[in-house]
Amino acid sequence: xxxxxxxxxxxxxxxxxxxxxxxxxxxxxxxxxxxxxxxxxxxxxxxxxxxxxxxxxxxxxxxxxxxxxxxxxxxxxxxxxxxxxxxxxxxxxxxxxxxxxxxxxxxxxxxxxxxxxxxxxxxxxxxxxxxxxxxxxxxxxxxxxxxxxxxxxxxxxxxxxxxxxxxxxxxxxxxxxxxxxxxxxxxxxxxxxxxxxxxxxxxxxxxxxxxxxxxxxxxxxxxxxxxxxxxxxxxxxxxxxxxxxxxxxxxxxxxxxxxxxxxxxxxxxxxxxxxxxxxxxxxxxxxxxxxxxxxxxxxxxxxxxxxxxxxxxxxxxxxxxxxxxxxxxxxxxxxxxxxxxxx
Amino acid sequence: xxxxxxxxxxxxxxxxxxxxxxxxxxxxxxxxxxxxxxxxxxxxxxxxxxxxxxxxxxxxxxxxxxxxxxxxxxxxxxxxxxxxxxxxxxxxxxxxxxxxxxxxxxxxxxxxxxxxxxxxxxxxxxxxxxxxxxxxxxxxxxxxxxxxxxxxxxxxxxxxxxxxxxxxxxxxxxxxxxxxxxxxxxxxxxxxxxxxxxxxxxxxxxxxxxxxxxxxxxxxxxxxxxxxxxxxxxxxxxxxxxxxxxxxxxxxxxxxxxxxxxxxxxxxxxxxxxxxxxxxxxxxxxxxxxxxxxxxxxxxxxxxxxxxxxxxxxxxxxxxxxxxxxxxxxxxxxxxxxxxxxx
Numbered sequence: 001x002x003x004x005x006x007x008x009x010x011x012x013x014x015x016x017x018x019x020x021x022x023x024x025x026x027x028x029x030x031x032x033x034x035x036x037x038x039x040x041x042x043x044x045x046x047x048x049x050x051x052x053x054x055x056x057x058x059x060x061x062x063x064x065x066x067x068x069x070x071x072x073x074x075x076x077x078x079x080x081x082x083x084x085x086x087x088x089x090x091x092x093x094x095x096x097x098x099x100x101x102x103x104x105x106x107x108x109x110x111x112x113x114x115x116x117x118x119x120x121x122x123x124x125x126x127x128x129x130x131x132x133x134x135x136x137x138x139x140x141x142x143x144x145x146x147x148x149x150x151x152x153x154x155x156x157x158x159x160x161x162x163x164x165x166x167x168x169x170x171x172x173x174x175x176x177x178x179x180x181x182x183x184x185x186x187x188x189x190x191x192x193x194x195x196x197x198x199x200x201x202x203x204x205x206x207x208x209x210x211x212x213x214x215x216x217x218x219x220x221x222x223x224x225x226x227x228x229x230x231x232x233x234x235x236x237x238x239x240x241x242x243x244x245x246x247x248x249x250x251x252x253x254x255x256x257x258x259x260x261x262x263x264x265x266x267x268x269x270x271x272x273x274x275x276x277x278x279x280x281x282x283x284x285x286x287x288x289x290x291x292x293x294x295x296x297x298x299x300x301x302x303x304x305x306x307x308x309x310x311x312x313x314x315x316x317x318x319x320x321x322x323x324x325x326x327x328x329x330x331x332x333x334x335x336x337x338x339x340x341x342x343x
Numbered sequence: 344x345x346x347x348x349x350x351x352x353x354x355x356x357x358x359x360x361x362x363x364x365x366x367x368x369x370x371x372x373x374x375x376x377x378x379x380x381x382x383x384x385x386x387x388x389x390x391x392x393x394x395x396x397x398x399x400x401x402x403x404x405x406x407x408x409x410x411x412x413x414x415x416x417x418x419x420x421x422x423x424x425x426x427x428x429x430x431x432x433x434x435x436x437x438x439x440x441x442x443x444x445x446x447x448x449x450x451x452x453x454x455x456x457x458x459x460x461x462x463x464x465x466x467x468x469x470x471x472x473x474x475x476x477x478x479x480x481x482x483x484x485x486x487x488x489x490x491x492x493x494x495x496x497x498x499x500x501x502x503x504x505x506x507x508x509x510x511x512x513x514x515x516x517x518x519x520x521x522x523x524x525x526x527x528x529x530x531x532x533x534x535x536x537x538x539x540x541x542x543x544x545x546x547x548x549x550x551x552x553x554x555x556x557x558x559x560x561x562x563x564x565x566x567x568x569x570x571x572x573x574x575x576x577x578x579x580x581x582x583x584x585x586x587x588x589x590x591x592x593x594x595x596x597x598x599x600x601x602x603x604x605x606x607x608x609x610x611x612x613x614x615x616x617x618x619x620x621x622x623x624x625x626x627x628x629x630x631x632x633x634x635x636x637x638x639x640x641x642x643x644x645x646x647x648x649x650x651x652x653x654x655x656x657x658x659x660x661x662x663x664x665x666x667x668x669x670x671x672x673x674x675x676x677x678x679x680x681x682x683x684x685x686x
Contacts, residue, residue: 072529106529134589144524147532181487181574186415186449189490189571212575213582228532229572231524232555236579239556244587246477 003034005059006316007096010039011066011083012103014303020102021047023309028057030310033317036096038063039083061086069302073106077114084108088115091295097320098296100287100312102304108297109145109290116295121332124153125292126160127227127299129234133218139165139174140215140223143230143288151195154178154224155202159335160291160328161222162204167327168319174221177210179229185209191226287312289319296325346377348402349659350439353382354409354426355446357646363445364390366652371400373653376660379439381406382426404429412645416449420457427451431458434638440663441639443630443655445647451640452488452633459638464675467496468635469503470570470642472577476561482508482517483558485570486577486631492569494538497521498545502678503634503671504565505547510670511662517564520553522572528552534569542567630655632662639668 008024010017017039024035025048037044041062048055063083067076079085084103090096092115101108109125118125126142141157141164142149149157158176165174178196180188185196187209199206210220212233225233287298287308296319300312319325351367353360360382367378368391380387384405391398406426410419422428427446433439435458444451452468461468469485484500484507485492492500501519508517521539523531528539530552542549553563555576568576630641630651639662643655662668 070527070529134586147524179575181490181571181578184413186413211582212579213585216582216586228524229575232522232572232576233579235524236555236576237583239554239559240580240583241587242556243477243559244584 004317004320005034005036005096006313006320007036007038007061007087007090007099008309008313009083009087009099009101009103010037010044011063012101012302013300014069014102015305016066016102017043017047018050019304019306020309022051022306023304024058024313025051025053026306026310027313028053031314031317033313034059035313036061036087036090038087038090039066040064061090063087067104067107069104071104071107073104073110076104076107077110082107082111085111085115088112088295088297091297092116098298098316100298100300100309100316102300102302102309102312104302105144105299108299112290112293112295112297116293116297119292119294119329119332121335122156122160122292124149124156125290126157127230127288128161128164128291129230129288131215131223131234131237133216135218138215138218138220138223139169140179140225140230140233141291142225142227143234144227145290146227148228149191149226151191151198154191154195154226155198156292158199158204158206158222158224159202161224163328163331164289164291164324165222167331168322168324169221171221173205175207175219176204176222176224177207177214177220179215179223179225179233180209180211183209183211183214195224287315289315291328296320347660347663348377348379348439349656349663350379350381350404350430350433350442351652351656352427352430352442352444352446353380353387354406355444355645356643357412357445358648359409359445360386360390361393362647362649363652365394365649366647367401367656368394368396369649369653370656374657374660376656377402378656379404379430379433381430381433383407383409404433406430410447410450412447414447414450416447416453419447419450420453425450425454428454428458431455431638431640434640435459441641441659443641443643443652443659445643445645445652445655447645448487448642451642455633455636455638455640459636459640462635462637462672462675464678465499465503465635467492467499468633469500470573470631471504471507471634472573472631474558474566474577474580476559478561481558481561481563481566482512483522483566483568483573483576484634485568486573487570488633489570490574491571492534494534494541497534497538497567497569498541499635501542501547501549501565501567502545504567506671506674507632507634507667508565510674511665511667512564514564516548518550518562519547519565519567520550520557520563522558522566522568522576523552523554526552526554526557538567630658632658634671639663 010020036059038061063086065079065082067082087099088111127145128141129143130137131140141161165171287300290297353363379402381404406429408422408425410425430442431454470488471484472486473480484504508514630643633640641659
């Protein structure tokens with residue numbers, strides 16, 4: 001399979017297909033990637049025309065169905081002809097290197113499991129985000145693919161996060177921590193305390209329980225948590241940021257001194273505000289890779305802009321070029337796991 | 344029992360006994376409350392002398408032992424002569440109206456259960472915080488007393504939160520929501536989905552799943568969650584706030600325009616920054632009541648300042664005066680529950 005090809009689920013997300021196709025056009029213009037647009041052919045051709053783009057610059061694969069954002073993952077998975085599942089089929093058939101979708105996270109997980117499947121040794125793939133800290137960033141997983149996790153799942157997330165951090169981010173001995181409500185070993189809940197004991201026996205630079213503040217002050221490289229809390233964590237961060245910006249704006253408009261400050265503040269800090277908002281919105285600055293599947297899958301936020309879709313396609317292409325998946329497979333193989341066995 | 348008396352565990356917290364006693368002195372000077380100082384008599388007398396306060400202005404009850412902040416709740420509970428447990432004994436014997444402690448949360452929960460016990464119908468008391476929103480605030484429970492919760496516990500938190508919101512905050516028909524990773528009923532984990540179904544059958548203004556942003560934009564009055572997520576939520580909020588303030592300060596120092604802005608910003612927004620930081624730190628702006636015990640118990644943050652202790656004593660006194668506990672008991676009685684039965 002050459003050259004590199006990325007499949008984009010153009011029917012997924014809140015602004016499909018318009019914004020998704022716009023993002024694909026931007027990515028093509030900037031990097032010349034071979035992008036396969038998967039979705040309703042008529043709608044795709046109409047959007048390409050609107051963007052004054054020759055259809056032959058993209059490969060188009062027609063898909064009859066669409067997965068709705070509010071659908072249950074189990075019904076979504078039965079839609080074999082949905083744009084998302086057709087995109088996964090292309091990856092299973094080795095016709096594309098990666099799949100990018102701004103669609104339903106649960107359906108993405110289900111689609112990946114039922115088409116390309118899991119890597120040997122992995123029982124639950126995990127959605128992985130980069131969280132900004134005071135210097136650099138931390139890798140957090142899972143951020144939404146698995147709401148109910150057992151200790152063995154969290155242990156697998158730790159091992160995959162460690163590999164990702166080493167192979168993709170280039171961190172030598174990533175500090176792996178388990179997100180908890182306190183750092184003492186008596187803290188956490190039953191699942192976390194068992195996981196804590198198991199992680200101590202693994203070949204990891206495991207530093208024990210970490211608290212939210214450790215994530216932001218760069219005291220940990222890989223933050224392990226279940227998908228329920230990981231998702232809440234990101235949503236809390238994002239909503240606090242919006243609230244603060246709102247409150248500041250309100251406060252700064254009060255007096256004349258405040259108004260002047262506000263003006264200068266917006267002039268000089270506008271970029272920071274934008275940057276912060278983007279960094280906390282895991283999809284806006286690219287996409288979240290689903291680690292542990294037998295392929296490269298990236299989920300973007302449902303409300304992704306064209307710019308975010310463009311960045312997600314770029315991230316997918318770079319990951320495909322870097323050979324991360326092959327290295328992850330080799331690393332897992334070195335641990336001695338085989339198909340059917342669990343990490 | 345009259346007049347009103349509040350017991351303060353002066354040996355609990357990171358800055359005991361000095362800061363706790365300073366807080367008691369401040370509360371006495373401001374409101375003239377009768378405060379019972381529970382702890383090591385010699386140390387208490389020394390601190391009162393340092394503050395140039397006549398010992399006879401306070402009642403002192405000696406307690407031989409101290410519960411360490413890092414102790415396990417189960418060993419802490421066996422320290423019958425600890426300042427915290429002696430304070431609870433005073434409440435059981437109706438010698439004080441309320442107990443305030445900046446000590447160990449787990450030990451506080453255990454101490455309350457083993458001395459004054461639970462209200463009829465309640466199987467798990469819940470620690471309750473007020474979360475600032477764009478207008479007003481939301482009540483969140485549990486924020487740290489129960490890390491592993493079953494649906495029936497979350498249902499009890501919802502009922503108690505509803506009562507608290509009506510009786511103490513004066514909200515007429517509080518909107519009760521269940522904190523989740525999405526508002527669709529397919530979201531949440533197993534425990535939450537069962538709780539969601541059960542809450543629909545209760546006599547509550549139940550609005551279903553809520554997300555973090557709903558908390559901040561005032562779309563919910565009572566936010567129900569287990570103590571693990573509640574605690575992480577607060578810690579996430581607090582640490583994001585600190586990180587943002589740090590990043591802004593750094594960013595604003597970059598250019599000359601930025602420096603000027605920074606100066607004006609600090610002049611005009613200093614108060615807002617302080618206020619925000621305090622509001623997100625549940626203890627700094629008072630204390631968290633432990634709802635569902637047969638008495639009034641308030642936990643402050645371990646690192647509480649004298650000012651926070653003072654505010655906590657004030658909150659305890661107001662709660663005792665308001666007759667909230669009696670009303671909560673009557674309300675539960677109206678529901679028809681008896682000792683041994685569960686809500």
